[in-house]
Each structure stands twice: as structure tokens, then as C-alpha cells.
Amino acid sequence: xxxxxxxxxxxxxxxxxxxxxxxxxxxxxxxxxxxxxxxxxxxxxxxxxxxxxxxxxxxxxxxxxxxxxxxxxxxxxxxxxxxxxxxxxxxxxxxxxxxxxxxxxxxxxxxxxxxxxxxxxxxxxxxxxxxxxxxxxxxxxxxxxxxxxxxxxxxxxxxxxxxxxxxxxxxxxxxxxxxxxxxxxxxxxxxxxxxxxxxxxxxxxxxxxxxxxxxxxxxxxxxxxxxxxxxxxxxxxxxxxxxxxxxxxxxxxxxxxxxxxxxxxxxxxxxxxxxxxxxxxxxxxxxxxxxxxxxxxxxxxxxxxxxxxxxxxxxxxxxxxxxxxxxxxxxx
Numbered sequence: 001x002x003x004x005x006x007x008x009x010x011x012x013x014x015x016x017x018x019x020x021x022x023x024x025x026x027x028x029x030x031x032x033x034x035x036x037x038x039x040x041x042x043x044x045x046x047x048x049x050x051x052x053x054x055x056x057x058x059x060x061x062x063x064x065x066x067x068x069x070x071x072x073x074x075x076x077x078x079x080x081x082x083x084x085x086x087x088x089x090x091x092x093x094x095x096x097x098x099x100x101x102x103x104x105x106x107x108x109x110x111x112x113x114x115x116x117x118x119x120x121x122x123x124x125x126x127x128x129x130x131x132x133x134x135x136x137x138x139x140x141x142x143x144x145x146x147x148x149x150x151x152x153x154x155x156x157x158x159x160x161x162x163x164x165x166x167x168x169x170x171x172x173x174x175x176x177x178x179x180x181x182x183x184x185x186x187x188x189x190x191x192x193x194x195x196x197x198x199x200x201x202x203x204x205x206x207x208x209x210x211x212x213x214x215x216x217x218x219x220x221x222x223x224x225x226x227x228x229x230x231x232x233x234x235x236x237x238x239x240x241x242x243x244x245x246x247x248x249x250x251x252x253x254x255x256x257x258x259x260x261x262x263x264x265x266x267x268x269x270x271x272x273x274x275x276x277x278x279x280x281x282x283x284x285x286x287x288x289x290x291x292x293x294x295x296x297x298x299x300x301x302x303x304x305x306x307x308x309x310x311x312x313x314x315x316x317x318x319x320x321x322x323x324x325x326x327x328x329x330x331x332x
Contacts, residue, residue: 007036059087059301060109064094064102064129065122065143065187070271070290074120074142077294085302090114094126102129110135116301118142123187138304142297143188153310155297159189162286162317163196166240166268169284169319171204173327175238175266178209181224181250183216183242190216190242193270197240210236214246221249229257235265237328244269244276247283247324262326272320281323288317 005012018033094105116138140153180197183190201207214220241247247269272287
């Protein structure tokens with residue numbers, strides 16, 4: 001700034017006023033300062049300014065999970081909502097450890113004067129690590145189950161409702177033997193989808209189910225579908241897969257083993273991932289608005305910055321019916 005002031009023949013205070021668009025600077029003086037800035041390639045030190053003012057116009061985002069399959073769409077929502085509100089996003093990562101490790105991750109962000117923090121969490125250990133955290137800035141948690149710390153907000157997609165929609169669709173078609181291939185049961189999503197599957201089965205007379213544990217990968221879907229085909233005398237009439245990747249693995253296994261979807265077995269996935277409408281057959285699935293999830297998390301933390309209390313928000317999913325589901329064959 002001193003170099004710019006010397007080049008323009010003004011004081012550094014005048015340079016500061018130009019940078020902050022102060023109305024008291026005369027047009028000809030502003031023009032000289034701006035010309036000097038362009039000539040010298042000067043850029044304000046945003047970190048230093050943030051440390052001085054405690055205003056950085058930045059929101060910190062912590063990626064705290066390994067099963068975040070739709071993370072790009074969540075981050076797109078976070079970025080767009082933050083940008084609309086005039087904020088930048090500063091990313092950090094926490095892949096497990098102690099509460100102290102989480103506190104240090106959050107502290108690194110607050111040391112950079114972030115004004116709020118959003119934590120994208122996929123498993124209970126993240127929430128446990130946040131239980132007693134105190135940072136001095138608002139925090140909201142994305143994609144988690146309920147957070148026991150009343151000072152933290154959370155926004156999640158209603159996974160249990162989504163699973164109920166999927167299983168109720170199969171029940172309405174007439175299926176009564178519905179196997180659930182779970183995702184990684186260490187995560188919120190997989191546990192909630194199991195609960196939704198169970199709740200829907202309990203509501204239907206004579207409905208039966210079996211649960212087989214997977215890990216959200218296409219490989220586990222392939223493995224479990226192969227197991228069902230080779231180890232049981234009679235296949236279930238329907239399968240509810242833990243996510244679309246697992247459903248794709250099921251389709252591949254059944255194609256190799258001569259099982260037809262939906263003629264022999266109906267199949268439902270979860271997430272409405274890119275390309276599922278173009279599988280053969282097109283996959284019935286549960287659509288989740290991950291962009292809206294990111295946007296709503298930022299909207300919530302902005303409200304907290306204005307002094308509003310933390311809140312708990314759930315976003316309802318939507319069932320998308322395609323060709324992978326049909327009524328079961330009549331028993332001969």
C-alpha cells in the first residue's frame with residue numbers, strides 16, 4: 001500500500017479509502033491511485049484485513065466423512081448460496097480422530113476469521129466429536145442425524161422417509177418378500193434407510209424381509225445379488241438397494257446369472273444418480289436434492305449469524321418410478 005501511495009503521490013490513508021470505495025476521494029485522485037494499483041499489480045492482503053476487522057466474508061466448510069457420494073452436488077449448493085449472500089467458501093477436511101482433532105480443525109478455520117462453519121458429516125463419530133465443541137462462530141451440520149449439542153444446527157435429507165417411499169411402492173405393487181441390501185452401517189444414511197425399510201414392512205400384513213449388509217459400492221451389490229441367486233431356493237420378488245451404485249451392481253450380477261429385472265425381481269435404488277434413467281432397465285430410485293441440501297445449510301447458518309437460534313431441518317425426498325419395478329409374477 002505504501003508503494004502504491006508513493007507511485008500515486010498520495011498518502012496510504014487515501015489508498016485505503018480508494019480500496020474501500022470511500023466517497024470522499026476526488027475522481028482525479030481515485031484515477032491516479034487505480035492507475036498505480038494496476039501498474040504495480042497490488043492486491044490487498046485479505047487475511048490481514050480479516051484478522052484486523054474479524055470480518056472475512058468467508059464461511060468455513062469441513063468435509064468430515066468418507067462415504068459422501070454426492071459431495072460435488074452438495075458443495076455446488078453450498079457455493080452458490082454463499083456467493084449469493086456475498087461470502088467465499090474455505091474448505092477443510094477431518095477424516096476421523098478425537099474431539100481434540102475436530103476442535104483443532106475448526107480452530108484453524110476460525111484463526112482465518114471465518115464467520116461461520118458448515119460441517120458435512122456422514123457418520124455418528126463426527127457428531128460425537130462436535131458434541132462439546134465451542135468455537136465462537138455459528139456451526140451447522142449437513143447430512144447428519146440429530147445433533148445433541150443444542151448450539152449446533154443441522155440440515156439433512158430425510159433418509160428414513162425415502163426408504164419408506166421405496167418399500168411402500170414395492171408393497172403397493174404386491175411384493176411381500178423384499179430384501180434390503182444395506183449401505184455401510186457405520187453411516188447415518190445406511191442406518192436411516194434400514195429403519196425406513198423396517199417401518200414400511202411392519203405396516204404391511206404378511207410382508208417379509210431379509211437384510212444383507214453391503215457398503216454402498218457396486219461391488220457389494222454384485223456380490224450380494226450373486227449370493228442371493230446361488231444360496232436360496234427362491235429369490236425374493238423385490239430388492240431395495242442401499243444406493244444406486246449397489247443397484248447397478250445388482251443389475252450386472254443378474255445379467256450375468258440370467259435373472260431378469262423386473263420380470264423375476266423388481267429393483268429400487270436410492271439417490272437418483274446421474275445415468276440411472278438410462279440403465280437397462282431404467283432404475284426406479286429415490287431422488288434427493290443435494291444442491292438444495294447445500295443451499296439450505298448456508299441459509300441456516302446465515303440466520304444463525306444474524307442471531308437466530310439453531311434449528312433442525314429435514315428435506316423430503318421424492319420417489320422416481322421407472323422400469324425396474326413391476327408387480328410380482330403370479331405364483332403358479
